[in-house]
Amino acid sequence: MKNLLPLAALAALTPGCAEQAAKPVNFVVIYLDDMGYGDLGLTGATGYKTPNLDKMAREGVFFTHFYSPQAVCSASRIGLLTGCYPNRVGFSGALDHTAKYGINPDEETIPEVLKKNNYRTAAFGKWHLGHTPEFLPLRHGFDEYFGIPYSNDMWPFHPTGKDYYPPLPLIEGEEVVATNPDQAQFTTQFTERTVDFIRRNQDNPFFVYLAHPMPHVPLFVSEKFAGKSEQGLYGDVMMEIDWGVGQILNVLDELGLSENTLVIFTSDNGPWLNYGNHAGSAGGLREGKGTTFEGGQRVPCLMRWKGKLPEGKVLSNLASAIDILPTLAEIAGVPLPGKRIDGVSLLPLLMGEADANPRETFLYYYRRNNLEAVRHGDWKLVFPHPGRTYVGFQPGTDGLPGRAMENFEHVGGLFDLRRDPGEQYNLLEFHPEMVEKLNKLADEAREDLGDDLTGHPGKNRREPGRIVQ
Numbered sequence: 001m002k003n004l005l006p007l008a009a010l011a012a013l014t015p016g017c018a019e020q021a022a023k024p025v026n027f028v029v030i031y032l033d034d035m036g037y038g039d040l041g042l043t044g045a046t047g048y049k050t051p052n053l054d055k056m057a058r059e060g061v062f063f064t065h066f067y068s069p070q071a072v073c074s075a076s077r078i079g080l081l082t083g084c085y086p087n088r089v090g091f092s093g094a095l096d097h098t099a100k101y102g103i104n105p106d107e108e109t110i111p112e113v114l115k116k117n118n119y120r121t122a123a124f125g126k127w128h129l130g131h132t133p134e135f136l137p138l139r140h141g142f143d144e145y146f147g148i149p150y151s152n153d154m155w156p157f158h159p160t161g162k163d164y165y166p167p168l169p170l171i172e173g174e175e176v177v178a179t180n181p182d183q184a185q186f187t188t189q190f191t192e193r194t195v196d197f198i199r200r201n202q203d204n205p206f207f208v209y210l211a212h213p214m215p216h217v218p219l220f221v222s223e224k225f226a227g228k229s230e231q232g233l234y235g236d237v238m239m240e241i242d243w244g245v246g247q248i249l250n251v252l253d254e255l256g257l258s259e260n261t262l263v264i265f266t267s268d269n270g271p272w273l274n275y276g277n278h279a280g281s282a283g284g285l286r287e288g289k290g291t292t293f294e295g296g297q298r299v300p301c302l303m304r305w306k307g308k309l310p311e312g313k314v315l316s317n318l319a320s321a322i323d324i325l326p327t328l329a330e331i332a333g334v335p336l337p338g339k340r341i342d343g344v345s346l347l348p349l350l351m352g353e354a355d356a357n358p359r360e361t362f363l364y365y366y367r368r369n370n371l372e373a374v375r376h377g378d379w380k381l382v383f384p385h386p387g388r389t390y391v392g393f394q395p396g397t398d399g400l401p402g403r404a405m406e407n408f409e410h411v412g413g414l415f416d417l418r419r420d421p422g423e424q425y426n427l428l429e430f431h432p433e434m435v436e437k438l439n440k441l442a443d444e445a446r447e448d449l450g451d452d453l454t455g456h457p458g459k460n461r462r463e464p465g466r467i468v469q
Contacts, residue, residue, distance in 0.1 A: 038283025047231030060304030083325030102130015111141030276395030
């Protein structure tokens with residue numbers, strides 16, 4: 001793999017860093033669930049503050065055009081951990097306790113890649129890549145795991161499916177240590193586990209994947225933040241998550257690890273808008289979770305690596321969570337997975353390399369394997385497709401969902417996302433040359449990954465892992 005900036009060169013960017021040159025870089029990835037583009041102080045949140053995340057942005061880099069791999073839980077997470085479009089590795093939707101498949105053992109994850117350089121690895125929080133032992137984190141590169149196997153609403157108290165879900169398991173390693181645990185402790189528990197892991201491994205290279213189950217519904221918050229915001233329970237939850245980020249940044253500062261640790265904060269998809277006051281904000285972007293419009297997949301992303309990344313830098317370049325694996329691999333100096341991946345390293349862009357623009361194109365897939373849109377540069381071509389819409393339907397309140405139409409016939413169109421991030425003005429008739437270019441990219445994607453909308457199976461998709469009966 002081409003190594004644009006070896007560790008010694010990276011260390012030399014900061015005075016007095018000769019000792020750092022010999023140390024592998026640590027990584028902390030914080031992945032939220034259903035946090036929207038507008039849910040941080042710096043992106044316009046009202047009624048509560050996120051001072052630690054705002055500080056993280058001041059001390060690092062903020063991506064304004066960062067995309068989740070897909071606009072739904074399991075698919076998004078497999079994309080992050082494998083560096084692949086989810087449909088390449090056989091994933092779609094959100095797995096529950098009835099799922100007969102999970103992550104394939106032949107796929108290499110971020111921790112498996114980093115273990116080539118002797119990293120210690122841990123996952124805390126929500127997993128959602130298969131709930132049986134062969135699919136859990138310890139079988140896929142993680143040394144430690146404490147969390148829940150799927151979404152926190154997949155339990156007997158679901159507001160519309162009370163007789164469907166079994167008790168929600170809390171798992172330590174591969175052992176169930178509690179069922180239907182007190183979710184008010186989740187954010188603090190998973191934060192404290194992360195801090196403890198960092199303390200125990202301060203002399204080793206480490207990778208921590210902290211996947212908070214919230215602000216996905218049902219919302220819970222600990223006593224220390226209950227009633228603290230002016231935005232109700234959702235604001236309380238975001239304040240506690242922000243507190244947790246502060247705890248992690250503080251321990252890295254305390255242990256002298258901040259200049260040798262890259263911290264990444266982002267979300268798995270946009271807000272679940274039909275939950276009303278228990279949902280976040282898309283920040284003016286169109287639609288939300290479960291859609292390939294911008295509100296469903298464009299999410300905030302913050303990166304802090306003191307002394308290495310520029311402070312307060314805003315990047316409008318196109319990037320995605322599928323790019324995290326190759327970025328970490330290049331920083332750590334380890335080879336990429338043997339199988340084909342779709343991510344690209346963002347390191348040249350992060351390091352300020354002149355004219356760096358690692359990603360120019362992004363594919364928006366949803367449902368089983370529908371290619372619903374393609375973006376190149378600032379232009380996005382949306383194809384006619386059946387899908388979710390929140391427009392014109394009454395949202396729910398206080399934990400109860402409202403209605404959203406699931407098979408609305410979207411007509412599609414061409415949108416200039418630089419001038420029209422809300423995707424309101426269809427320019428299809430005015431830029432035929434751009435439509436032709438994006439259609440060509442879509443045809444290439446259909447040949448490679450397939451497209452159920454046009455009946456293309458795709459040549460290069462791989463199977464997920466299957467439960468052996």
